[in-house]
Amino acid sequence: MRIGTPKEIKNHEYRVGLVPASVMELTRAGHEVLIEKGAGLGAGVSDAEYEAAGAKIAPDAAAVFSDAEMIIKVKEPQAEERARLRRGQILFTYLHLAPDVAQTRDLMKSGATCIAYETVTSQDGGLPLLAPMSEVAGRLSPQVGATALQKEHGGRGVLLGGVPGVAPADVVILGGGVSGSHATAIALGMGASVTVIDRSHAALRRLSAQFGGAARTLFSTAATIADHVANADLVIGAVLIPGAAAPKLVTRAMLATMRPGSVIVDVAIDQGGCCETSHATTHADPTYVVDGVVHYCVANMPGAVARTSTFALNNATLPFALAIANKGWRRALLEDAHLRNGLNVHDGALTCKPVAEAQGLSFTPPEKLAA
Incomplete structure (x- = not known):
């Protein structure tokens, strides 16, 4: 051939x-x-x-x-x-x-x-050709989120890991699959306070076993998401329904409850994004602001590395x-x-x-x- x-x-x-x-x-x-x-x-x-x-x-x-x-x-x-x-x-x-x-x-x-x-697909129900890029995007997401949180990029001016005497950033990760678990590992490594929200009990158990008490795990409901997004410095959207459009978990109304300069990194943007206000951006112009919230929605994040x-x-x-x-x-x-x-x-x-x-x-x- x-x-x-x-x-x-x-x-x-x-x-x-x-x-x-x-x-x-x-x-x-x-x-x-x-x-x-x-x-x-x-x-x-x-x-x-x-x-x-x-x-x-x-x-x-x-x-x-x-x-x-x-x-x-x-x-x-x-x-x-x-x-x-x-x-x-x-x-x-x-x-x-x-x-x-x-x-x-x-x-x-x-x-x-x-x-x-x-x-x-694979025999274990995974997505073997998506997984490598999901791993890369997941690992990049706290990194790009930390940059977007810097004041010169429109963020709150919050250091992800904090310093002695000052609390670290609150990071909320929506989805505990491949991207979400890798995002959790990097965010914890950077010293952030991390909460992962998923509706799969198996995923929550896996994350709890992997990270112990270092990362909080919560079952996903609309109320849980709304409550934790409101207090987040950085929200990482890492939900995936294979082949389908991503569900809109973060509504426009939720943005009004978030603090000015907080950041959303929508890793799910390839499948339409999991935030109602998400639209695809590029590495040349990666962010935009809606209701005071910085959105990073680059549709080919792994292309950066x-x-x-x-x-x-x-x-x-x-x-x-x-x-x-x-x-x-x-x-x-x-x-x-x-x-x-x-x-x-x-x-x-x-x-x-x-x-x-x-x-x-x-x-x-x-x-x-x-x-």
């Missing part, structure tokens, strides 16, 4: 879909790999390293999209990239379609077979990329129900039920198309 990786063009996105080690594995399996010139520079990978691993360097994105049978990316294809997709081509990347009607429409129109990292993120992502995606390339998408999906869950769009049909429900579109079971 001919596999292509273009340079990411989303604002301040420096990650890349394949690293040289992945290229070497694919070429050793008999596949041809095309890498757009300069695609890996943001992650510290040169064209020469790709060539040494067996890749061919394509002059531009147009050449990659026109020649490749499978496109491996990181972020969802932008409008100009979607226009280059064609029927029969495979797209393997993050999509996050639920809140993105325009992307869904364009992918269906393209006729391409689109497999989303974020809905591939592109090298770490790129290598972590490739560690997870490579086995699936090899399966698709070696077997073809249809056989690979038929033999692996977890990879089949990643199929979101095929030849104009929408195959991810949460996306169909979010957008009011008809749903076709992926196993029907794979068969």
Whole structure:
């Protein structure tokens, strides 16, 4: 199979879909790999390293999209990239379609077979291709929140860990999954006072066992969220419903109860955000203020640490990329129900039920198309 990786063009996105080690594995399996010139520079990978691993360097994105049978990316294809997709081509990347009607429409129109990292599952019920970036985003969230709390960035002027004689910041984390647990670890490490709110008893028990009494754990209700958001210096939204739009847990009314200069970091913004006042921002302009509350809603947070993120992502995606390339998408999906869950769009049909429900579109079971 001919596999292509273009340079990411989303604002301040420096990650890349394949690293040289992945290229070497694919070429050793008999596949041809095309890498757009300069695609890996943001992650510290040169064209020469790709060539040494067996890749061919394509002059531009147009050449990659026109020649490749499978496109491996990181972020969802932008409008100009979607226009280059064609029927029969495979797209393997993050999509996050639920809140993105325009992307869904364009992918269906393209006729391409689109497999989303974020809905591939594992035997234990996890999301193995989303987990690495959730870990990165979770670990970044207290860091960017601490910066936003600084006075010059519009925050309250509160140090996350406090100092002797002055209380640390109150951090409230909504969601105790992968992002939430990693955010908890870093926030505690920075000396903050941390409360995690989740409606999964299993998650709360896991967090309690992991952190002991260092982090408070609370069962999620609207009243609990409202009470603790009102007193928080930093709220980290880390809720996830696989494939679906994030629930709006922080309402506009709750913002009025928060202290001026407090901060919301909405890690769930890829799926539409868990705050009513959230809208996607970029690394170039990461924050905005609503009712005195600073919002950080960068939709590609892991892009800030592109090298770490790129290598972590490739560690997870490579086995699936090899399966698709070696077997073809249809056989690979038929033999692996977890990879089949990643199929979101095929030849104009929408195959991810949460996306169909979010957008009011008809749903076709992926196993029907794979068969």
